[in-house]
Amino acid sequence: MAQVTAKLPLTYEPAKLLQALEQISRFQIREEPTYSDPPIHARWGGASLHSIGGRWDDASPGQPALVGFQETELTRVAPYFKHVLDSLPCPKHSVRISVMWPNGGIHAHSDWFLGFDKGLIRLHIPITTNPDVEFVVGEEHCHWKPGELWYGDFSLVHHVYNRGQAPRVHLIADVCVNDFIVSLFPPEFISRQPGVARHREPIALGAAELPSYACRFTLSGSLGDTPLAENLPLEWGLKRDFDGEVRVSGGRLVMAINGTDLIGLEPMGNDEFRMFGVPPSILLVLHREQGRLTSVSLKTPLGQLPFPLHA
Numbered sequence: 394m395a396q397v398t399a400k401l402p403l404t405y406e407p408a409k410l411l412q413a414l415e416q417i418s419r420f421q422i423r424e425e426p427t428y429s430d431p432p433i434h435a436r437w438g439g440a441s442l443h444s445i446g447g448r449w450d451d452a453s454p455g456q457p458a459l460v461g462f463q464e465t466e467l468t469r470v471a472p473y474f475k476h477v478l479d480s481l482p483c484p485k486h487s488v489r490i491s492v493m494w495p496n497g498g499i500h501a502h503s504d505w506f507l508g509f510d511k512g513l514i515r516l517h518i519p520i521t522t523n524p525d526v527e528f529v530v531g532e533e534h535c536h537w538k539p540g541e542l543w544y545g546d547f548s549l550v551h552h553v554y555n556r557g558q559a560p561r562v563h564l565i566a567d568v569c570v571n572d573f574i575v576s577l578f579p580p581e582f583i584s585r586q587p588g589v590a591r592h593r594e595p596i597a598l599g600a601a602e603l604p605s606y607a608c609r610f611t612l613s614g615s616l617g618d619t620p621l622a623e624n625l626p627l628e629w630g631l632k633r634d635f636d637g638e639v640r641v642s643g644g645r646l647v648m649a650i651n652g653t654d655l656i657g658l659e660p661m662g663n664d665e666f667r668m669f670g671v672p673p674s675i676l677l678v679l680h681r682e683q684g685r686l687t688s689v690s691l692k693t694p695l696g697q698l699p700f701p702l703h704a
Contacts, residue, residue, distance in 0.1 A: 444465055518566075544578070593662075
């Protein structure tokens with residue numbers, strides 16, 4: 394059975410983490426709104442060190458976009474946070490400062506797109522905590538100390554509640570698996586994983602080849618019934634069909650939905666394309682035979698979803 398959590402052999406200075414937190418205080422981390430009653434998540438908020446388009450006020454783990462993940466201005470305001478990012482030489486998705494105020498909570502849920510076998514894992518560095526925080530990953534109660542670097546298998550059901558009188562603040566980093574990340578773990582830990590999908594760099598496509606991938610197809614609202622919906626454009630969750638298109642725009646391939654460019658595409662070889670802002674285990678497959686495009690599908694850990702081509 395794979396291990397649920399692991400303390401990693403990097404540490405950070407708690408006092409410098411607190412100083413960095415003070416340096417970004419003028420950016421005023423706000424409480425995220427809730428959309429249900431009772432709320433699924435309550436009394437929490439975040440600010441990003443690394444996000445889609447470099448927006449510090451985007452507290453999400455990512456969303457489909459025309460641009461990729463970038464450092465935000467918070468890394469210039471707080472040099473020690475920049476040091477933390479630089480100490481992890483690997484491709485990064487979101488890196489957030491997550492704040493949970495007293496009486497806040499993240500109810501039990503799982504993040505299916507995380508895992509060594511999916512090429513993206515989540516690391517935590519506590520900055521402030523208190524004894525009355527209940528933090529459970531799988532069935533393991535976690536008592537992590539400021540400055541420690543921890544891995545947790547957040548593809549398992551997990552929750553956290555702050556029943557204390559002070560905020561709980563963690564730096565949370567979603568990082569792509571590469572040789573450096575693997576080296577942080579004992580070999581026996583890695584051997585117990587269901588698989589290890591290392592980060593792949595995109596390949597170059599010549600300008601003359603790009604038009605051969607252009608196509609139009611139908612996207613189905615049935616995606617809204619799958620866990621994919623939370624990681625894909627809002628339009629993909631509608632209970633109807635609508636038009637998708639891959640086209641050349643600005644010298645690269647993009648995906649448009651209902652005529653609007655929404656997602657930048659990176660060629661990965663074998664007619665597979667990674668989508669900006671989307672977990673790396675989700676790929677758009679534009680299959681060609683003898684230079685002619687014959688099918689479009691979405692490749693995911695949950696299976697392959699075909700999209701009917703327009704004539």
